[in-house]
Amino acid sequence: MSKKMQITLTVNGEVQELLAEPRELLIHVLRERLNLTGAHIGCETSHCGACTVTMDGKSVKSCTVFAAQANGASITTIEGLSTPDNLHVLQNAFREHHGLQCGFCTPGMITRAAQLLADNPTPTEEEVRFGMAGNLCRCTGYQNIVTSVLAAATEMSAAREAAE
Amino acid sequence: MIPAAFDYYRPDTIQDALALLQTHGDDARVMAGGHSLIPMMKLRMAEVPHLIDLQAIADLRGITVDGATVRIGAMVTQHDIIQSADLARAAPILREAALQIADPQVRYMGTLGGNVANGDPGNDMPGLMQCLGAEFILTGPDGTRTIAAREFFEAAYMTARAEDEILTAVTFAAMTGGYAYEKQKRKIGDYATAAAAVLLTKEGGRCATASIAMTNLSDVPVWSQAAAETLVGTDCNPDAIKAAMAAMDGDIDPGADNRGPVAFKRHAAGIVLSRAIARAWSRA
Numbered sequence: 114m115s116k117k118m119q120i121t122l123t124v125n126g127e128v129q130e131l132l133a134e135p136r137e138l139l140i141h142v143l144r145e146r147l148n149l150t151g152a153h154i155g156c157e158t159s160h161c162g163a164c165t166v167t168m169d170g171k172s173v174k175s176c177t178v179f180a181a182q183a184n185g186a187s188i189t190t191i192e193g194l195s196t197p198d199n200l201h202v203l204q205n206a207f208r209e210h211h212g213l214q215c216g217f218c219t220p221g222m223i224t225r226a227a228q229l230l231a232d233n234p235t236p237t238e239e240e241v242r243f244g245m246a247g248n249l250c251r252c253t254g255y256q257n258i259v260t261s262v263l264a265a266a267t268e269m270s271a272a273r274e275a276a277e
Numbered sequence: 278m279i280p281a282a283f284d285y286y287r288p289d290t291i292q293d294a295l296a297l298l299q300t301h302g303d304d305a306r307v308m309a310g311g312h313s314l315i316p317m318m319k320l321r322m323a324e325v326p327h328l329i330d331l332q333a334i335a336d337l338r339g340i341t342v343d344g345a346t347v348r349i350g351a352m353v354t355q356h357d358i359i360q361s362a363d364l365a366r367a368a369p370i371l372r373e374a375a376l377q378i379a380d381p382q383v384r385y386m387g388t389l390g391g392n393v394a395n396g397d398p399g400n401d402m403p404g405l406m407q408c409l410g411a412e413f414i415l416t417g418p419d420g421t422r423t424i425a426a427r428e429f430f431e432a433a434y435m436t437a438r439a440e441d442e443i444l445t446a447v448t449f450a451a452m453t454g455g456y457a458y459e460k461q462k463r464k465i466g467d468y469a470t471a472a473a474a475v476l477l478t479k480e481g482g483r484c485a486t487a488s489i490a491m492t493n494l495s496d497v498p499v500w501s502q503a504a505a506e507t508l509v510g511t512d513c514n515p516d517a518i519k520a521a522m523a524a525m526d527g528d529i530d531p532g533a534d535n536r537g538p539v540a541f542k543r544h545a546a547g548i549v550l551s552r553a554i555a556r557a558w559s560r561a
Contacts, residue, residue: 118285135285135328136318157278158316160466162382171356171385177315178386181285182330225382246465247380 120184124149125193139175139183140164143190151191151220155249162248165221166190172228174247191220194227202272203227203265212261214252222248226262235270238263280318280325287330291337291416291445294329298441299418301327307443309352309391312383337390337445342367345451351390351444355379358389367451370474374405374458380466393426394444396434399468403430404498405458408474408490411449417442430497454478454486455561459553461545463536469493470536471545475553477508479561484508489521489554494529494546501528504550513558521554522547 117132124147131146143149143166152175155163159177166175167189195201203223206212213219222245229236229244236244241262242255250258288294298305305327308314317323331337337352342363349358355375358364364371378384378392378401392402393413406413406426413424418441426447429437438444460472472492478485487505490498504525511517531542 116284134282136280136282138279138319157319159312159383162380165382172382173386174382177312179285179311179315179328181287182311182332184287229381244381247382 118181118184120180122180122183122185123187125189133180135179135181137180139166139168139173139178139180139188142180143175143188149190149192152224153217153220155217155221160249161218161221162225163218163221165225165248167224167228170228170231172225172247189224189227191224194223201227202268203230203262206261206265206268207258210261210264211257212253213250213258218248218250218252222250222258226265229262230266230269234266234273236263236266241266278319280315281321283318283325283328285328285330287333289333289335291334291443294331294334294443295416295418295441297327297329298443303440305329307331309388309394310354310386311391312379312387313391313395313397331443340364342451346448347451348446348448349389350446351388351394353389355384355387355389355392356381359384368409368449370405370409370452370456370458370476373456374401374460374474377401377458377460377462377472383466389447390444393429393447394436394438396430396432396436397468398433398496398498399493401458401460401469401472401492404472404490404492404500405474406447406449407498407500408476408488409449409452410488411447413438413444414446414448415439415442416445421445423448427500433496452476455557455559457553457556457560459549459556460492461549468536471531471542471549473546473550473553475550475557477513477554477557477561479558482512484511484513484517484558484561489525489550491525491529491546491550494531494542496530499525499528499530501525503528508554513554518551518554522550525550 122129153163155161159174164176168186306325307329338350340361341348347367358375392400411426457475461470474490477487487508489504490500504521507520507524
């Protein structure tokens, strides 16, 4: 076993300091040490996107990032997007538009969609499909996910305009 | 899936990374985005007792277009390539290819340097770099050397890079004329069943120069000089494209795998090449 190393992560705005083996994956640190079980472990081979979190403004598959690589980074998980009493616009849109069935892929879908809309606040349907291509859903057939993301984009744009 | 234990290093300079490679020899490997290496480590198909993460080395980043010369640092990601306005002007084929690699999350992490240095026949950038006539810059304990992309790839996962060297950057001349990167894949995130990179220039309604490279149709990328030569002097009509397809077919050596039998790979190679030539010609 190799030596544990000191790792500092800013997770959902809170600084977390922990000791971890370099081989520990970011998803394991989030789920097992920080009890943030929103990001899921699906395929474990960087295909399905269920483990998607945001790392320094990039959507990443946290099953394919070592915690050591993330040392010093700022991480946002699905838990960081909202509180149970005050859902994120995307979460409401997924609920309104049936963007989920079993829900396993949903945290990854919404975390990825949040970054997609941060990069491109007014995407076309094609851009949503292309931008969400790293997240697999085995239930919905994707149509309602795309509808949900587009609805959230419209609502967020309207809110921005209202604020201006 | 947990990899075997390793020690982790994050050097700030190329010199520090080279020193770590010297110290640990065969037990050390450098890692760029990690999206080829980490899955292999998780499957325990790769064991890396000393892992050298290159993310903090500023000299490995950056895209510069200096007149007609393009230089891309090894740690530039596929996402960076897609976002670069300079590259979109100087070498738009890179953006077209990068958009067809993996998916958004992987493109945020996957790098140009890792894509070429890994020597995986399924990677898209090696063939594209051969098409562009790119050169790779390698830095080792004895200094820096340059090697042509067309001479770099020796066999699957075997390249001209020595164990104690790091691929630090890629350079090539800004492209002119028409271009296309055409890729057939089974699904998002898959490697190519077949892919073709085509660059060509047009003078007086005829093809003046051409460069063609094929991906995942041999142990190494295939730069097909024969296919390119058949196009020169023609107006890229259907017969000329058929002749280029036949010449290319003589240069590739696909193997059967779960993407299909050899005959299908050859068929797919012909189709992607014909589409790429037609699109490049329409843009020339």
